[in-house]
Amino acid sequence: MKITPDEVRHIAALANLRLSEEDTALYARDLEQILAYVDQLNELDTTGVEPMAQVLHEGNAAPLRADAPGASFDQGTALRCAPLQGAGHFKVPRVIER
Amino acid sequence: MSPIGDLTAGNIRSGLLAGDFSATELAREAVGQARAENDRTGVFLSFTEERALNAALRVDRSLAAGETLGPLAGVPIAVKDVIMTKGERTTCASRALENFLSPYDATAVQAIERAGAVVIGKTNCDEFAMGSSNENSAFFPVRNPADPTRVPGGSSGGSAAAVGGRYVPLSLGSDTGGSIRQPASFCGVVGVMPTYGRVSRYGLVAFASSLDHIGPFARTVRDAALLLGTIAGSDPMDSTAATAPVPDYAGDLSADVRGLRLGIPREYFGEGLEPEVGNLVQAGIDSLAGLGCEPVSISLPHTRYAIASYYLICTAEASSNLARYDGVRYSRRADRAALRDMYRDSRAERFGPEVKRRIILGTYVMSSGYYDAYYKKAQEVRALVARDFARAFEDVDAIITPVSPFPAFKLGEKTSDPLQMYLSDIYTITGSLAGIAGMSVPCGRTSAGLPVGLQILANHFREQTMLNLGHAFEISRGGETQQAREAG
Numbered sequence: 001m002k003i004t005p006d007e008v009r010h011i012a013a014l015a016n017l018r019l020s021e022e023d024t025a026l027y028a029r030d031l032e033q034i035l036a037y038v039d040q041l042n043e044l045d046t047t048g049v050e051p052m053a054q055v056l057h058e059g060n061a062a063p064l065r066a067d068a069p070g071a072s073f074d075q076g077t078a079l080r081c082a083p084l085q086g087a088g089h090f091k092v093p094r095v096i097e098r
Numbered sequence: 099m100s101p102i103g104d105l106t107a108g109n110i111r112s113g114l115l116a117g118d119f120s121a122t123e124l125a126r127e128a129v130g131q132a133r134a135e136n137d138r139t140g141v142f143l144s145f146t147e148e149r150a151l152n153a154a155l156r157v158d159r160s161l162a163a164g165e166t167l168g169p170l171a172g173v174p175i176a177v178k179d180v181i182m183t184k185g186e187r188t189t190c191a192s193r194a195l196e197n198f199l200s201p202y203d204a205t206a207v208q209a210i211e212r213a214g215a216v217v218i219g220k221t222n223c224d225e226f227a228m229g230s231s232n233e234n235s236a237f238f239p240v241r242n243p244a245d246p247t248r249v250p251g252g253s254s255g256g257s258a259a260a261v262g263g264r265y266v267p268l269s270l271g272s273d274t275g276g277s278i279r280q281p282a283s284f285c286g287v288v289g290v291m292p293t294y295g296r297v298s299r300y301g302l303v304a305f306a307s308s309l310d311h312i313g314p315f316a317r318t319v320r321d322a323a324l325l326l327g328t329i330a331g332s333d334p335m336d337s338t339a340a341t342a343p344v345p346d347y348a349g350d351l352s353a354d355v356r357g358l359r360l361g362i363p364r365e366y367f368g369e370g371l372e373p374e375v376g377n378l379v380q381a382g383i384d385s386l387a388g389l390g391c392e393p394v395s396i397s398l399p400h401t402r403y404a405i406a407s408y409y410l411i412c413t414a415e416a417s418s419n420l421a422r423y424d425g426v427r428y429s430r431r432a433d434r435a436a437l438r439d440m441y442r443d444s445r446a447e448r449f450g451p452e453v454k455r456r457i458i459l460g461t462y463v464m465s466s467g468y469y470d471a472y473y474k475k476a477q478e479v480r481a482l483v484a485r486d487f488a489r490a491f492e493d494v495d496a497i498i499t500p501v502s503p504f505p506a507f508k509l510g511e512k513t514s515d516p517l518q519m520y521l522s523d524i525y526t527i528t529g530s531l532a533g534i535a536g537m538s539v540p541c542g543r544t545s546a547g548l549p550v551g552l553q554i555l556a557n558h559f560r561e562q563t564m565l566n567l568g569h570a571f572e573i574s575r576g577g578e579t580q581q582a583r584e585a586g
Contacts, residue, residue, distance in 0.1 A: 011461050015417060015458065016424065017454060055338075063332075073201050082427055093436060
């Protein structure tokens with residue numbers, strides 16, 4: 001299947017990733033090559049096979065702990081690596097235009 | 099004092115008790131030696147010297163007070179830089195987390211420090227653990243201790259080289275599709291991927307959540323068993339961590355493997371396997387037969403579909419997990435007036451080429467119109483791969499295979515073709531998809547002197563059988579001491 005630069009731009013937009021023209025061409029080529037390879041999965045008839053999303057050893061659900069409040073790290077620790085913060089919050093560029 | 103490279107965890111314990119050295123002396127020597135050679139080796143991304151000296155001092159004080167020492171007391175250990183160490187940097191070898199300070203300790207790190215281990219630094223790896231050669235580190239490559247012109251394997255290349263290069267007796271790595279077993283094979287050390295969920299993933303930066311594992315590197319199987327026993331167990335912070343009781347892997351280690359049936363899968367010895375590697379692995383199987391094991395030929399018919407299934411699933415999960423690096427919470431951001439531009443440029447500037455490639459592929463296979471054709475199909479094939487193993491383990495106790503089709507390759511040799519690099523993971527990816535346990539144990543060297551590993555795969559929670567086989571094999575090849583000496 002042919003992958004066009006426009007398709008790669010669309011996917012990159014979904015992934016919030018800006019790509020240069022050079023990278024767009026490179027990933028179009030890589031994606032095409034990899035998708036051609038994975039096409040071999042269609043040789044297999046998987047009718048009736050339950051998709052395996054997770055390795056679960058203990059029944060169909062992961063064990064849950066009691067829903068009880070406990071200690072967590074504080075706001076300062078959470079904010080410590082933020083590029084921009086203020087008044088105990090992460091700051092981002094303006095979202096809504098006035 | 100012996101060079102640290104000659105010591106095992108057991109030696110360190112007896113040395114401390116006999117007063118041959120202190121934990122502080124060991125810690126100083128380990129950090130000093132690793133740091134002095136790091137420009138040449140590329141093994142470490144950062145050193146945690148103050149933390150190490152504090153931990154060592156606690157051990158020395160316990161010793162002076164006559165208290166019982168923990169099972170890893172005073173043992174210098176290196177931790178892959180995708181595993182959180184509170185207050186220290188955890189970069190994932192990525193510019194996206196260049197200045198990130200871990201807000202908490204991974205459960206596995208808490209466990210080793212509670213056992214008395216001394217964390218000396220964080221090891222280099224492929225960016226976000228994506229790669230098979232360590233060449234995707236955003237900072238610098240790691241050199242293979244057996245041959246510095248060659249890669250150490252990946253993605254846990256630094257952790258494998260830290261042990262193979264004799265800087266530490268033990269290290270922690272992570273394995274998603276072979277990232278512990280393959281570098282262990284390339285560097286001539288023992289590397290263990292436990293059963294999925296055997297070790298908590300809390301504090302392991304997520305790459306592909308249904309496939310990620312933390313596991314040990316060591317020079318001897320006994321040391322690997324000791325470290326695994328320390329980090330295994332349930333965890334309220336990780337609902338996928340198994341609640342099954344943890345055996346005393348090291349205490350129960352036995353070299354009596356008589357009567358064990360070993361499956362030798364035909365699909366792992368065909369086209370693509372370098373003859374010299376195949377011969378060494380075959381000689382390893384013969385050694386195990388000489389110990390009283392019974393090799394039987396088996397088939398794992400869906401093996402050839404595993405790489406396609408794996409690279410669809412792991413990239414889909416990665417594209418989702420890596421969405422969090424948006425320039426808001428971690429490290430630096432691109433200064434843009436509009437939010438969407440800030441996201442897109444921050445990610446573009448910070449992620450390396452392989453990470454972008456996997457995000458693109460993963461986003462594609464999860465996108466509208468392609469989900470069923472790729473992602474769901476890959477999950478169905480994953481179930482078939484897992485079923486192959488389930489059927490095989492009805493008849494055999496373990497499965498023996500090569501770890502990698504070839505030994506360590508030259509730096510730069512395979513970087514131009516991403517698909518070829520993916521294909522080299524064929525023997526390790528199958529066990530990852532099934533969630534079973536696997537390990538690499540050294541089984542000799544090629545004529546060029548490059549280490550080759552033997553892979554032992556065992557069913558869910560059958561780590562003891564796997565470790566016993568590795569232990570018996572190691573002894574048959576000259577014993578633990580010999581193994582430790584040769585590993586450099």
